[in-house]
Amino acid sequence: MCDHSNQNIYLPHLATVAEVIDETPDVRTLKLVFQDQQVRDSFSFRAGQFAEYSAFGAGESTFCIASSPTRKGYIECCFRAVGRVTEELRRLEPGDSIGVRGPYGNSFPIEEFYGKNLVFVAGGIALPPLRTLIWNCLDLRDKFGDITIVYGARTEADLVYKRELQEWEKRSDVRLVKTVDPGGNGPEWDGQVGFVPTVLEQAAPSAENTVALVCGPPVMIKFTLPVLEKLGFSDDQVYTTLENRMKCGLGKCGRCNVGNVYVCKDGPVFTARQVKAMPLEY
């Protein structure tokens, strides 16, 4: 590598795949350790930020950093294999090399949540962007009030981070409400059955001194926001992330905009109020 490496904003850091975890048949977690000692020591990020991950020969894909910034020495990403790059990334095995550019974008304003209750609402593969924040908050547990997690997927098999769901379920300082869509439950299922918005309404977390963090497919978000409103949440109390297609992640390539908002720079984290002010282009 020539010594201009720190100037080329498109040049990724190399990382080694330390561990591969299958979350579902097509969703995989990679635990990554930067190869360069200096990068390992200096790489820092905040919950909500994303990175560009390279499968060399196939290209780059955008995923959030799914591990918590409180867990040092490694990062994790969790992705569904849906196309060219993600299929290649899925082929990686422990010891293989991967490229990582980032961290990019804004983050959850976690300091503003100190002293408040938190309600996490996630659907399907969209748990990773909240999981980073969930662990971040659990690692600083004293700073927050009640923590409620409502998480649902189509079927039991589609739930990601199954072992962590068990861990959260066991904790007395977390209320986990897990659900699957009607018909998605097997004989052993001990959670709820129903769509996330409905289950959220039944769980009825109080809006008082609370922030809600919502990530999921567009249709889930669409039906969840009115429920939160009914529960008394104002649009400033609700945070979500947008996932417009990205390439550079740096505010250059012109791909990710919603109106004049560059999701890669101004986002991906927005309040419901900010999202509602945007044109429908996400």
Add this chain to the structure above:
Amino acid sequence: MQKQITQQNLNALLDTLIKEGKRVVAPRINAGTPLYEPLKSSAEMITDQLPKRSGKEAFFPLCEDIMSYEKEGQQITLTDIDPARFPETVLVGVRPCDAAAVPVLDAVFSWDYKDEFFLERRKKTTVIGLACTTADDACFCTAVGLSPSDSKGSDLFLTPLEGGGYNCETFSEKGETLINKYKELFAEPDNATTIPLARPQTETFDLKKVKAWLDSHFEDPAWDSVATRCVGCGACAFVCPACHCFDIVDEGTEKSGKRRKNWDACGFWKFTHHASGHNPRDQQPKRYRNRIMHKFKYYDDKFGQTLCTGCGRCIRLCPVGIDIAAIVEEISKKQE
């Protein structure tokens, strides 16, 4: 600084620069098509035709390597591109509409993260603009606040004189350095008259009004009526001096290859298509709307500039006859 130069001396200047190993890029004919390309000799330069593609390629090539990778076993080696390899360049005979786009592009490539590929080339390039003496039906630089004699983006600006030669005016240190270095080729200005300049036949748009309308009309039936016929070929973006959207792709095998930055276009269906199948701009009018919005609203919101210099190339080339100047003029009339 004001000087004069004869055609013969301009040619001598370019030939000297070429001999010194500089990259001299100017309009020339390549297989019948005028393009801004590196010259082998000053004799290749033409001054009477607007190149089919814009001058931005001197800084932002259609396709460029941004790194290469090599894989051996589980190990990968990345090789950076050394910006020292970008040659010192003189971009000459650049039309005002192309030269003016360069500082517009500076904004996006230098805000926040710095794109060294653009900025290093920019640093190493001297831009010699050339006033326009002819305009066609599609030219509309005057409508967007520029003119056939606008020196925006030029380090040195040439205006053709009756009887041959050019008036030269410098607009930056780079321009002055060039003149000082080759003083013997330049003369003091006399009172020679300049050739009458082109007069594009369009009215000046009120860009504030255009933006005001765009600010409040993201949803409007007009988008369907102007752009349903757009075929999404992307030609407008590829010939535009100010369009800068790009893709990042790998080309090679699993063993070795290059990563490239390639021009892209917001008119392409795939541009915003999510892997889930969802596409926020699922219809062509929505994609065309983004083009207009980006040029006349978003870029202005962000950088206080308009992303259009009125070169008219997209109008000349559009296979279905979409005329951006007519559309923008119409918009300005809609706004009170």
